[in-house]
Amino acid sequence: xxxxxxRKMLKNQSGTITAVKVAGELxxxxxxxGLVPGTKVTIQGRAPLYDPVALRVMGGTLTLRNNEADLIxxxxxxxxx
Amino acid sequence: xxxxxxxxxxxxxxxxxxxxxxxxxxSRQHVGNYPGVTxxxxxxxxxxxxxxxxxxxxxxxxxxxxxYSVEEVVARDFLIHxxxxxxxxxxxxxxxxxxxxxxxxxxxxxxxxxxxxxxxDVARDRGISIDVEKLSRLLDVPVVPISARSGEGVEALMxxxxxxxxxxxxxxxxxxxxxxxxxxxxxxxxxxxxxxxFLTDIYPARWLALKYLESDSQIVEKGREFAELSGxxxxxxxxxxxxxxxxxxxxxxxxxxxxxLIADHRYGYIKSIIRQGVVSRSHDExxxxxxxxxxxxxxxxxxxxxxxxxxxxxxxxxxxxYSALPVAWLEIGFGWLTRVIEHSLPPGxxxxxxxxxxxxxxxxxxGFVPLIMFMFFGIAILEDSGYLARVxxxxxxxxxxxxxxxxxxxxxxxxxxxAGGCAVPGVMATRTLRSPKERMATLLTAPFxxxxxxxxxxxxxxxxxxxxxxAGMMFMLTxxxxxxxLLVAKLLRVTVLRGEPTPFVMELPTYRLxxxxxxxxxxxxxxxxxxxxxxxxxxxxxxxxxxxxxxxxLSTEExxxxxxxxxxxxxxxxxxxxxxxxxxxxxxxxxxxxxxxLQHSVAGRLGRLLxxxxxxxxxDWRTNIALVGGVAAKEIVISTxxxxxxxxxxxxxxxxxxxxxxxxxxxxxxxxxxxxxLFIMFYSPCFVTVVCIVRETGSWKWGAFSIxxxxxxxxxxxxxxxxxxxxxxxxx
Numbered sequence: 001x002x003x004x005x006x007r008k009m010l011k012n013q014s015g016t017i018t019a020v021k022v023a024g025e026l027x028x029x030x031x032x033x034g035l036v037p038g039t040k041v042t043i044q045g046r047a048p049l050y051d052p053v054a055l056r057v058m059g060g061t062l063t064l065r066n067n068e069a070d071l072i073x074x075x076x077x078x079x080x081x
Numbered sequence: 082x083x084x085x086x087x088x089x090x091x092x093x094x095x096x097x098x099x100x101x102x103x104x105x106x107x108s109r110q111h112v113g114n115y116p117g118v119t120x121x122x123x124x125x126x127x128x129x130x131x132x133x134x135x136x137x138x139x140x141x142x143x144x145x146x147x148x149y150s151v152e153e154v155v156a157r158d159f160l161i162h163x164x165x166x167x168x169x170x171x172x173x174x175x176x177x178x179x180x181x182x183x184x185x186x187x188x189x190x191x192x193x194x195x196x197x198x199x200x201x202d203v204a205r206d207r208g209i210s211i212d213v214e215k216l217s218r219l220l221d222v223p224v225v226p227i228s229a230r231s232g233e234g235v236e237a238l239m240x241x242x243x244x245x246x247x248x249x250x251x252x253x254x255x256x257x258x259x260x261x262x263x264x265x266x267x268x269x270x271x272x273x274x275x276x277x278x279f280l281t282d283i284y285p286a287r288w289l290a291l292k293y294l295e296s297d298s299q300i301v302e303k304g305r306e307f308a309e310l311s312g313x314x315x316x317x318x319x320x321x322x323x324x325x326x327x328x329x330x331x332x333x334x335x336x337x338x339x340x341x342l343i344a345d346h347r348y349g350y351i352k353s354i355i356r357q358g359v360v361s362r363s364h365d366e367x368x369x370x371x372x373x374x375x376x377x378x379x380x381x382x383x384x385x386x387x388x389x390x391x392x393x394x395x396x397x398x399x400x401x402x403y404s405a406l407p408v409a410w411l412e413i414g415f416g417w418l419t420r421v422i423e424h425s426l427p428p429g430x431x432x433x434x435x436x437x438x439x440x441x442x443x444x445x446x447x448g449f450v451p452l453i454m455f456m457f458f459g460i461a462i463l464e465d466s467g468y469l470a471r472v473x474x475x476x477x478x479x480x481x482x483x484x485x486x487x488x489x490x491x492x493x494x495x496x497x498x499x500a501g502g503c504a505v506p507g508v509m510a511t512r513t514l515r516s517p518k519e520r521m522a523t524l525l526t527a528p529f530x531x532x533x534x535x536x537x538x539x540x541x542x543x544x545x546x547x548x549x550x551x552a553g554m555m556f557m558l559t560x561x562x563x564x565x566x567l568l569v570a571k572l573l574r575v576t577v578l579r580g581e582p583t584p585f586v587m588e589l590p591t592y593r594l595x596x597x598x599x600x601x602x603x604x605x606x607x608x609x610x611x612x613x614x615x616x617x618x619x620x621x622x623x624x625x626x627x628x629x630x631x632x633x634x635l636s637t638e639e640x641x642x643x644x645x646x647x648x649x650x651x652x653x654x655x656x657x658x659x660x661x662x663x664x665x666x667x668x669x670x671x672x673x674x675x676x677x678x679l680q681h682s683v684a685g686r687l688g689r690l691l692x693x694x695x696x697x698x699x700x701d702w703r704t705n706i707a708l709v710g711g712v713a714a715k716e717i718v719i720s721t722x723x724x725x726x727x728x729x730x731x732x733x734x735x736x737x738x739x740x741x742x743x744x745x746x747x748x749x750x751x752x753x754x755x756x757x758x759l760f761i762m763f764y765s766p767c768f769v770t771v772v773c774i775v776r777e778t779g780s781w782k783w784g785a786f787s788i789x790x791x792x793x794x795x796x797x798x799x800x801x802x803x804x805x806x807x808x809x810x811x812x813x
Contacts, residue, residue, distance in 0.1 A: 026584045048475055
């Protein structure tokens with residue numbers, strides 16, 4: 001188990017959100033889409049230019065820009081390639 | 082007496098709200114705007130029994146009820162001010178956890194809710210089963226599983242909704258716990274609000290306190306206004322202070338803010354419900370569904386962009402190729418009508434008004450209808466299937482550099498990003514952008530693209546002055562339009578449209594096959610909106626433009642002179658009407674007369690007046706008149722140049738000879754042509770586009786902005802190019 005920012009996660013890697021480090025509009029938007037501590041996420045893939053990133057969250061797919069993914073801290077299971 | 086019940090449909094985007102709305106109301110729907118904003122308001126009627134009607138209002142799709150976006154404010158204001166008897170909250174059964182977040186907020190507001198578990202069939206196929214009864218019991222709200230697409234369960238849903246509506250119970254809010262710190266602050270604030278009746282006529286007290294804690298900008302603003310007006314300023318200040326105190330405390334102890342804690346607790350509440358065995362899965366949650374498999378190819382690093390290019394090209398082809406036939410029919414129809422009028426009315430202002438002003442104007446409006454229909458049909462397919470979100474996902478990285486959004490790509494392409502589009506559907510297509518500033522920047526720069534109406538003008542000038550490398554020149558101009566559009570977008574985003582990029586946090590909805598009914602309703606609705614709203618304004622404007630190019634006409638003496646010359650010519654040929662030579666001479670005379678009349682008109686005077694400035698870019702007064710006329714529609718530039726250069730024939734057949742005339746004209750050369758090309762590409766959008774910009778932005782201010790800004794920009798560019806080229810001696 002180790003903590004890292006969501007941006008650093010690899011494709012197909014899973015983890016559980018531990019903190020969302022942003023307030024204001026962006027924070028609100030991230031949280032209302034279900035990205036709150038305790039939620040499990042899996043990296044589904046990245047856009048052709050490596051940004052934004054697509055996540056699998058609660059049975060749906062969300063997309064985030066990398067600089068937004070920088071605000072989300074995740075506890076990852078040991079690298080599952 | 083017919084009993085009308087008010088029912089609101091609410092839910093997340095992609096929950097299937099529109100599908101349910103269409104299946105409930107069918108074609109009996111009305112689309113308008115919420116007052117003061119450009120958010121669409123859809124209403125329709127559903128008949129329960131002969132003496133009971135339900136007014137169904139489709140609220141904009143939102144993820145939350147904060148004041149984050151206009152849609153959310155609109156949805157929330159509707160619930161609070163219009164107090165619908167019942168709200169149907171549509172949720173996606175396969176994504177229940179996330180969709181219950183909005184549900185949670187309805188319950189906290191206290192509105193009478195019925196939950197529709199939509200796409201229950203999809204969930205079933207995925208091996209997800211939901212204990213409806215348990216969910217209903219835990220939330221204390223009726224829950225009905227439905228499939229809006231097949232109609233399964235819809236009747237039961239409406240029955241349930243009618244039961245709730247007729248029960249007419251008081252609003253009853255649920256109270257979630259947000260942890261000790263917030264709970265005690267909330268209690269204190271709620272008491273203060275109730276004791277002073279602070280805005281309680283409008284909002285429930287606890288809900289208001291909660292919004293204060295969430296630092297909801299709209300509510301805080303309203304609170305200040307109310308405090309000022311009702312002399313309760315100390316209460317307002319006290320509320321804000323209480324929020325500050327608890328925020329401070331949370332920051333110190335937990336390093337968080339109240340709104341974050343509130344969201345966490347809401348999800349905590351939802352998770353606690355889901356985990357009580359409400360949702361059970363027979364497959365592994367990580368199972369790869371068909372939709373993900375499609376995405377592996379469609380958003381693949383190599384295949385993705387190629388497929389996207391093919392799809393966008395396809396949409397472009399579909400819109401502009403297949404609409405060509407109906408557009409041609411319309412043109413033939415209007416041409417026929419023009420001839421009928423010309424044959425039945427004597428020459429004069431009335432005939433000219435009818436043919437040039439009204440038929441020209443209405444024709445201008447209706448000529449776009451097939452284009453708009455095809456475009457909206459194509460976009461509806463891309464949007465309803467879920468592909469459009471993937472385009473935004475793939476293109477975002479590039480467009481973000483210029484302060485735009487991944488979804489900006491489509492409006493640009495439709496406007497002429499592939500030369501030959503049209504800015505009218507392009508501007509209207511910006512509706513698919515949900516971020517307001519990016520949307521504004523897109524719709525203000527989309528008209529820079531080379532639309533189909535600019536093409537013949539550009540082709541004429543290129544053909545005359547840059548013969549030999551026409552294709553290469555056209556390609557360069559297309560590239561230039563992209564560069565200019567993107568750079569100007571960037572300029573706007575750091576000046577008048579300054580602001581943080583809108584968060585991209587977005588859903589990639591599951592791929593779905595669009596239903597024909599949905600596509601048809603969608604297309605019809607948008608097209609009709611265009612005809613009704615843009616049509617009236619455009620008719621008025623084209624009459625106005627006609628007037629500026631007609632009045633004041635020739636003086637009586639001048640008229641007399643022309644008539645005399647005409648009679649002389651006819652006399653010379655001894656009344657042989659069929660003579661070709663005579664016809665030619667007469668046509669030449671008519672041309673000269675038209676030229677003189679144009680010179681006399683308001684537009685002509687304006688052209689002369691403008692020459693005082695436009696010489697810097699190399700434009701003479703004749704060009705100016707053509708450019709002024711081009712604001713009505715870019716095609717007019719050619720025909721007006723034709724008239725102004727006094728060619729007997731006016732219109733298409735003049736193109737050839739116009740090209741020759743320009744090539745021979747002593748004051749025309751490559752440099753002047755280039756300057757004119759650049760100006761035509763970037764100056765004021767045509768009036769139909771301006772009207773669309775006004776419609777889409779909801780304000781004449783932006784319409785005026787695009788006229789003034791684009792013209793100034795184009796003029797500066799043309800002037801610089803002209804003067805520099807002259808200085809370099811390239812004119813020869």
